[in-house]
Amino acid sequence: MNAANDAWPWRAALAELVRQTRLAQPDELAGEVAAAAGPLARDAWIYLVDQEQRELIAMPRPGAESPPSLPVETTPAGRAFMAVEPVAQPGRLWMPMLDGTERLGVLELVTGGDARFDDEDFLAGCDLFSQLVGHLIATKIPYGDALLKVRRRRRMSEASELVWRLLPPLTFVSRRAVVSAILEPCYEVGGDGxxxxxxxSSLFFAIFDTAGHHLRAGLGTAVVLAAVRASRRSDEGLAEMARAADRALEEYLPELRFTTGVLAELNLESGRLRYLNAGHPPPLLLRRGRVVRALAAGRRMPFGVADPHLEIAEDALERGDRLLLYTDGVTEARDRHGEAFGADRLAVLAERETGQLPAPEALRRLCHAALAHYDGPPADDATLMLVEWSAEAVRTMLPVPSAAPD
Incomplete structure (x- = not known):
């Protein structure tokens, strides 16, 4: 080890990890991570969060018995995942593992009794190492099934396979805004997207819900997504995107009834919001943790039903505002007494569950709280999307370089 590595030993671990994983298959990644961390930790395990974001599942590696899965809600590992911060225990350190800001799981570093968790250089090295692991996981996912299979508890439907491959990552963070989304039932997603x-200086965001179920609904959402993206990437505006979706559904899937959705553009400098609503539930505006109103303007017919009277609505956001978009699978779900969940209950739950939590964790809790209302599995897709215009929110989305032992 040279002088630079002696002064900051994580340099060697990072270099070794990059070198060893260049030709690694996805199923070999866990073993390579453990080997690269070897000079600095006695062992290292990758835990990926399952599709429902309820458990952390250890990624298998050759010649080693995998440790048991860990609940997100009640374990130190889960706390590291939820809070996006290191959590120390005697002899081990749990590091949040992200691809940029997309929460993938946690990295367990078995350190023994001599690790100094109050050493900022040590924690900074752990953070860099875990983030590199997160990036490598995201990079390796398309090349095999091992990483996807770890996160799954059962078979995924054909429609879900289609839709999940088309969607962007669940979380996006820039210096001025945060976007996060969650879909349920994750193994049976049909027409939501x-x-x-x-x-x-512009943030585009959208939510979609194609009428029907299973693969045909997924195909409708795929067509709308493709049409809107093609229009957007040709520098066309919201109205043209909507018309492109109309034309695509009419040409390729005329037998489908329609797709509802919201298309929106947020100016990240001024907070000016422009949006249109194609037969979809109106988004909720949360300000300082309270629902202040629904964005009920900008109405037109659902996509696939030509509407010459298209209207683009405008609103003005304040810094720190959040927009909650959702599909009717959330509000129309019924409990065992037949009572619908409803938009009012969603608003109350949004105020109670989101608070000042980071957007991904707020949505995870909101979704699970809504699912608890259902009588059995959801009968329809239930999708939630949270958009926050805030520079301060970014600070809660990045790992905190400190860890106090439990």
Whole structure:
């Protein structure tokens, strides 16, 4: 080890990890991570969060018995995942593992009794190492099934396979905004979907819900997503995107009834919001933790039903405002007495569950609280999307370089 590595030993671990994983298959990643961390930790395990974001599941590696899965809600590992901060225990350190800001799981570093968790250089090295692991996981996912299979508890439907491969990552964070989404039932998603794109001073975001179920609904959402993206990437506006979706559904899937959705653009400098609503539930505006109103303007017919009277609505956001978008699978779900969940209950739950939590964790809790209302599995897709215009929110989305032993 040279002088630079002696002064900051994580340098060697990072270099070794990059070198060893260049040609690694996805199923070999866990073993390579453990080997690269070897000079600095006695062992290292990758835990990926399951599709429902309820458990952390250890990624298998050759010649080693995998440790048991860990509940997100009640374990130190889960706390590291939820709070996006290191959590120390005697002899081990749990590091949040992200691809940029997308929460993938946690990295367990078995350190023994001599680790100094109050050493900022040590924690900074752990953070860099775990973030590199997160990036490598995201990079390796398309090349095999091992990483996807770890996160699954059962078979995924054909429609879900289609839709999940088309969607962007569940979380996006820039210096001025946060976007996060969650879909349930994650193994049976049919016609729900979402999209976003940030370029220069503009943030585009959208949510979709195609009528029907199973693969045909998924095909409808796929067509709408493709049409809207093609229009957006040709520098066309919201009205043109909506018309592109109409034309695509009419041409390729005329037998489908329609797709509802919201298309929106947020100016990241001024907070000016422009949006249109194609037969979809109106988004809720949360300000300082309270629902202040629904964005009920900008109405037009659902996509697939040509509407010459298209209207683009405008609103003005304040810094720190959040927009909650959702599909009717959330509000129309019924309990065992037949009572619908309803938009009012969603608003109350949004105020109670989101608070000042980071957007991904707020949505995870909101979704699980809503699912608890259902009488059995959801009968329809239930999708939630939270958009926050705030520079301060970014601070809660990045790992905190400190850890106090439990």
């Amino acid at each position: 979402f999209d976003y794109a940030a370029d220069r």
